[in-house]
Amino acid sequence: MTHIVILGCGFGGLAAVRELSRADVRITLIDRSNHHLFQPLLYQVATAGLSAPAIAAPIRHILARQPNVTTLMACVSDIDVGRRMVLLKDGGAVTYDYLIVATGSTHSYFGHDEWAEAAPGLKTLGDAFEIRRRILLAFEHAEREVLDDLRTPWLTFAVIGAGATGVEMAGTMSEVARHTLADEFRRIDPRKARVVLIEGNDRVLGSYPEDLSAKAQRQLEALGVEVRTGCKVTAIDETGISFTGPSGDERLPARTVIWSAGVAASPIGKSLGVPLDRAGRVIVQPDLSIPGHPEIFVIGDLAAAKSDGKPVPGVSPAAKQMGRVAARNILSQRRGLPGQAFRYRDYGALATIGRKSAVAQVGRFKFSGLSAWLFWLFVHVYFLIGFRNRMMVMTDWAFAYFTFQRNARVVASTEDDPEVLEGGWTHRHARAAEEPAPEVGHAPEAGPAQP
Numbered sequence: 378m379t380h381i382v383i384l385g386c387g388f389g390g391l392a393a394v395r396e397l398s399r400a401d402v403r404i405t406l407i408d409r410s411n412h413h414l415f416q417p418l419l420y421q422v423a424t425a426g427l428s429a430p431a432i433a434a435p436i437r438h439i440l441a442r443q444p445n446v447t448t449l450m451a452c453v454s455d456i457d458v459g460r461r462m463v464l465l466k467d468g469g470a471v472t473y474d475y476l477i478v479a480t481g482s483t484h485s486y487f488g489h490d491e492w493a494e495a496a497p498g499l500k501t502l503g504d505a506f507e508i509r510r511r512i513l514l515a516f517e518h519a520e521r522e523v524l525d526d527l528r529t530p531w532l533t534f535a536v537i538g539a540g541a542t543g544v545e546m547a548g549t550m551s552e553v554a555r556h557t558l559a560d561e562f563r564r565i566d567p568r569k570a571r572v573v574l575i576e577g578n579d580r581v582l583g584s585y586p587e588d589l590s591a592k593a594q595r596q597l598e599a600l601g602v603e604v605r606t607g608c609k610v611t612a613i614d615e616t617g618i619s620f621t622g623p624s625g626d627e628r629l630p631a632r633t634v635i636w637s638a639g640v641a642a643s644p645i646g647k648s649l650g651v652p653l654d655r656a657g658r659v660i661v662q663p664d665l666s667i668p669g670h671p672e673i674f675v676i677g678d679l680a681a682a683k684s685d686g687k688p689v690p691g692v693s694p695a696a697k698q699m700g701r702v703a704a705r706n707i708l709s710q711r712r713g714l715p716g717q718a719f720r721y722r723d724y725g726a727l728a729t730i731g732r733k734s735a736v737a738q739v740g741r742f743k744f745s746g747l748s749a750w751l752f753w754l755f756v757h758v759y760f761l762i763g764f765r766n767r768m769m770v771m772t773d774w775a776f777a778y779f780t781f782q783r784n785a786r787v788v789a790s791t792e793d794d795p796e797v798l799e800g801g802w803t804h805r806h807a808r809a810a811e812e813p814a815p816e817v818g819h820a821p822e823a824g825p826a827q828p
Contacts, residue, residue: 378403379711382463382471384453384645385479386413386436388693389677392700393477394446400708404446405471407463411435411450414502415761417693418770420542422505424512424549425557425783429502431769432761453480456648458670475672475707478645478659479700482678482691485641485656492613496634499542508635510788512550515633516558519565530630532570535618537610538638539576540583541728544593546635547574548731551601557783573603573629575620577638580606582728582736584690589736592745596734610638640691642679649673654681664716665703671710674703684721693760694724729753 379402383390386408394406412433421427440446452466456476463471484498497507512534519531534554536547554570561567574581574597580590581597581604594604608622617630642657651667652660658681661667665674665682676682676699682689689695698721706716725739727749735749744752761767777783 379474380405380472381475381477381707382407382473383477383479384408384463385481385677386410386448387416387479387481387677387696389696389700389703390477390479391439392697393479393676393704394440394443394700396701396704397445397708398443400445400704402445402707405449405473406436406440406446407449407451407453407465407471408436409450409452410501411437412502413439415757415766416500418757418761419499419502419505420545420549422502423499423508423546424553425509425786426549426777427770427773429505431766431773433502434766453645456645458648458650458673461672473672475710476674477700477703477707478649478673478675478679479677479696480643480645480679482640482642483644484636485639486636487639489613492636495613495615496537496618496636498636499546509786511633512553513786513788516554516562516565516567516570518632520562521564528565530617530632532565532567533617533629533631533633534570534572535629535631535634536572536574537613537618537634537636539574539578539581539604539606540637541726543574543576543635543637544581544597545729546637547572547602548597548600548729548734551597552731553783555601557786571603572601573605573631575608575610575618576604576606577609578606585726585728585736586738586743589738589743589745593728593730593736596730596736596745600731600734640678646675646679649675656681663718664706665699665719666706666716671716674706676700676703682719682721684719689719689721692726695721698722727753727756 381402382405383393384407386406391413394404397404412435415432418427418432422429422432436448440448453463454466455464457464461473483500486492497504499505499508515531519528522528534550536543551572554567558567581594582590597604605622608620610618610620612619613634617628618634619628646653646657646659649659649667654660658679659667659675660681661675665676665680667673667675677696678691680699699719702717702719709716727737729735729750733747733750735753736745737749737752758767758770761770
């Protein structure tokens with residue numbers, strides 16, 4: 378029986394598996410995690426609006442009723458094109474007759490990988506948990522600081538990159554500070570927190586029409602976000618960022634920095650031995666196969682594909698369409714028929730900014746504000762996998778809309794965690810006598826309070 382191996386269970390990989398559900402083939406799906414993730418809502422987990430199970434579902438559960446699929450949780454280290462073999466990091470190997478590579482993309486720091494520790498990106502649930510932890514602990518650190526010059530950097534949040542993810546993160550973080558946390562602290566006012574969105578180009582949402590981009594910036598500013606365009610980041614460390622802008626070189630003290638400025642293709646594409654574009658994506662044939670190997674297809678963010686001469690954008694609808702086309706082309710090859718060229722159907726673009734704020738373009742129609750926000754809500758709930766996920770998201774969103782509360786504000790930390798104990802208790806003895814002692818047990822000189 379024909380054996381099809383699919384690498385990655387993102388939007389493209391899952392679409393390919395489902396397209397082959399009734400085919401007389403044997404499928405092995407390999408993914409490094411055990412869940413399918415609805416990435417467009419990942420920022421909601423990072424900002425405590427949704428819990429992880431609301432936007433993720435176990436792969437085995439999703440495909441439990443598809444008997445021709447075997448799922449393996451493993452990391453791929455290499456692809457031996459000559460022997461038609463996928464090599465795993467644990468030393469295992471899986472042979473194939475046909476291969477679909479849908480391993481997606483990762484963060485790109487444009488040659489400055491050392492920035493990753495200080496400025497995490499947002500691609501996985503692990504990333505979302507870490508960002509959520511940093512955001513919430515920043516307010517905790519600020520509450521415990523005595524000196525204003527040490528407190529201010531904890532209440533300054535920088536988002537680098539004003540694409541859809543950066544815009545959504547910045548707008549939601551401002552709402553968290555202004556509404557969710559507004560009355561929960563005694564020594565700080567979270568509403569005074571700064572959220573600074575830094576973009577290298579001259580406008581936010583650069584892939585959107587200029588009028589929608591301008592509306593998005595106005596909505597961001599109405600939410601309290603400081604938008605800085607035309608700024609090139611030159612350095613990032615744990616105390617802040619340096620950048621060059623219209624006013625020259627600047628330094629922004631910020632203890633929480635989030636990276637959303639660029640992505641790079643999955644490194645597994647290099648093992649295919651075919652030409653790559655500047656972003657590391659595999660340059661595919663019109664039918665999504667790779668040159669010289671019609672049995673290998675590359676889809677999703679890893680594929681540098683064109684439709685009607687135009688580059689296909691790295692968005693979830695394109696990945697889904699690629700997955701279905703790649704699966705059909707494999708079935709066509711088995712019957713001795715030529716495959717079909719990929720044609721991308723553009724369903725539009727959506728980006729939410731905050732409460733009742735969004736921009737959207739669907740065909741020739743462009744709209745923003747409340748109508749775009751309601752449309753965004755409907756689309757994202759519709760495309761979530763599973764009735765339970767849809768109900769969870771709708772319930773959480775309805776609760777947040779009427780109360781401004783976010784129930785996923787839980788971080789795992791202990792009193793021995795150096796992030797908690799040390800970061801907010803440095804140098805405060807300098808003005809201890811001038812400030813009232815914290816109401817948690819000890820004066821500043823005595824160190825952190827014990828519960």
